[in-house]
Amino acid sequence: xxxxxxxxxxxxxxxxxxxxxxxxxxxxxxxxxxxxxxxxxxxxxxxxxxxxxxxxxxxxxxxxxxxxxxxxxxxxxxxxxxxxxxxxxxxxxxxxxxxxxxxxxxxxxxxxxxxxxxxxxxxxxxxxxxxxxxxxxxxxxxxxxxxxxxxxxxxxxxxxxxxxxxxxxxxxxxxxxxxxxxxxxxxxxxxxxxxxxxxxxxxxxxxxxxxxxxxxxxxxxxxxxxxxxxxxxxxxxxxxxxxxxxxxxxxxxxxxxxxxxxxxxxxxxxxxxxxxxxxxxxxxxxxxxxxxxxxxxxxxxxxxxxxxxxxxxxxxxxxxxxxxxxxxxxxxxxxxxxxxxxxxxxxxxxxxxxxxxxxxxxxxxxxxxxxxxxxxxxxxxxxxxxxxxxxxxxxxxxxxxxxxxxxxxxxxxxxxxxxxxxxxxxxxxxxxxxxxxxxxxxxxxxxxxxxxxxxx
Numbered sequence: 001x002x003x004x005x006x007x008x009x010x011x012x013x014x015x016x017x018x019x020x021x022x023x024x025x026x027x028x029x030x031x032x033x034x035x036x037x038x039x040x041x042x043x044x045x046x047x048x049x050x051x052x053x054x055x056x057x058x059x060x061x062x063x064x065x066x067x068x069x070x071x072x073x074x075x076x077x078x079x080x081x082x083x084x085x086x087x088x089x090x091x092x093x094x095x096x097x098x099x100x101x102x103x104x105x106x107x108x109x110x111x112x113x114x115x116x117x118x119x120x121x122x123x124x125x126x127x128x129x130x131x132x133x134x135x136x137x138x139x140x141x142x143x144x145x146x147x148x149x150x151x152x153x154x155x156x157x158x159x160x161x162x163x164x165x166x167x168x169x170x171x172x173x174x175x176x177x178x179x180x181x182x183x184x185x186x187x188x189x190x191x192x193x194x195x196x197x198x199x200x201x202x203x204x205x206x207x208x209x210x211x212x213x214x215x216x217x218x219x220x221x222x223x224x225x226x227x228x229x230x231x232x233x234x235x236x237x238x239x240x241x242x243x244x245x246x247x248x249x250x251x252x253x254x255x256x257x258x259x260x261x262x263x264x265x266x267x268x269x270x271x272x273x274x275x276x277x278x279x280x281x282x283x284x285x286x287x288x289x290x291x292x293x294x295x296x297x298x299x300x301x302x303x304x305x306x307x308x309x310x311x312x313x314x315x316x317x318x319x320x321x322x323x324x325x326x327x328x329x330x331x332x333x334x335x336x337x338x339x340x341x342x343x344x345x346x347x348x349x350x351x352x353x354x355x356x357x358x359x360x361x362x363x364x365x366x367x368x369x370x371x372x373x374x375x376x377x378x379x380x381x382x383x384x385x386x387x388x389x390x391x392x393x394x395x396x397x398x399x400x401x402x403x404x405x406x407x408x409x410x411x412x413x414x415x416x417x418x419x420x421x422x423x424x425x426x427x428x429x430x431x432x433x434x435x436x437x438x439x440x441x442x443x444x445x446x447x448x449x450x451x452x453x454x455x456x
Contacts, residue, residue, distance in 0.1 A: 079117075129437070174193070225294075230277075277294045301328065310356075331375070393448075401428050
């Protein structure tokens with residue numbers, strides 16, 4: 001029983017109105033029956049009606065632990081396709097842990113991370129791409145990211161891949177028939193059809209592959225690094241964009257010692273804003289790590305907002321920053337324009353647009369938003385009807401599949417035997433099958449589900 005029936009807290013930790021303990025497995029109902037006393041004494045806990053909820057108490061002997069509602073889902077009509085019982089109790093970690101401990105005493109075992117979803121996959125309710133979309137749905141930071149994950153959970157990506165694979169399988173069957181029965185002389189027809197099918201598959205997969213950058217940005221946000229020397233107003237700018245006091249703002253140089261990241265939706269554009277430590281020479285070891293980390297963020301940035309203080313003379317650090325942002329998509333901010341000007345921005349940034357700002361007084365913020373919008377306006381931040389890849393594993397497998405298609409097409413041009421080309425075709429299908437989990441090893445499966453929380 002301990003191997004078959006699993007249990008875990010399915011709601012987030014903390015205080016809440018409701019907490020849920022999920023129990024799944026062959027003995028789920030008998031486990032719950034040992035600790036649940038329904039108000040309806042005639043209710044059969046061992047053979048409940050499907051999709052029914054009952055009110056009662058979780059008991060420790062004759063002591064009531066909590067007043068609860070228990071939902072019963074009979075196999076195969078449940079999330080895992082197994083018998084599932086969900087105990088809806090009052091929220092709070094003490095109550096949840098107490099009830100969970102009683103469930104374990106009754107014969108279940110603690111679920112591994114993602115084991116409920118893993119069972120749903122292994123039992124054929126969802127494929128691997130759909131399973132991965134669940135964690136993306138849970139962790140989505142923007143509504144567009146949620147839309148991509150929801151479409152994948154509905155099987156949008158899987159159905160597109162199935163269409164491609166079906167056409168390829170049809171031709172592969174003809175190839176193998178030609179190999180087994182050469183007297184029928186069907187190879188020439190097969191070669192022509194194979195080329196057409198491969199070219200169509202290449203067009204579809206190339207479109208998917210090209211969508212990854214858009215998918216990455218929608219999922220993670222435009223990685224926007226705020227760069228500048230200490231006390232130029234980086235943290236104030238971040239707080240202004242976020243419309244909350246997220247970063248600590250003081251007059252003391254070196255206040256920000258590490259990167260701070262937050263996601264904001266600005267005019268429909270998802271931004272992952274990174275506030276960095278001020279660029280300067282320092283003898284403080286901790287601050288030095290922060291400065292080096294700030295410089296490393298430049299290479300990963302999709303966009304840089306470089307902030308300069310108009311009320312203080314430019315220093316070597318400012319000129320270093322000017323060099324660092326060369327050839328990067330960047331916005332130059334001249335901050336603290338409400339104070340007396342100490343240098344002429346037009347002499348320094350002769351060929352670059354300058355935005356005048358007072359982050360503290362929220363002057364010029366609309367101009368900054370318009371500039372960000374103009375830089376990313378041509379990016380289609382919508383999910384549309386096309387597949388958008390946002391998962392790096394999927395991208396890499398599509399890339400491998402495209403390479404196999406190119407090898408097969410090259411072999412066709414060289415008039416190589418179709419039995420040799422079939423090796424590329426099978427490898428192509430293997431790569432696409434790995435996305436949906438049709439042929440994937442346990443190491444990959446375990447790695448994917450280890451990223452899930454215990455209750456999912």
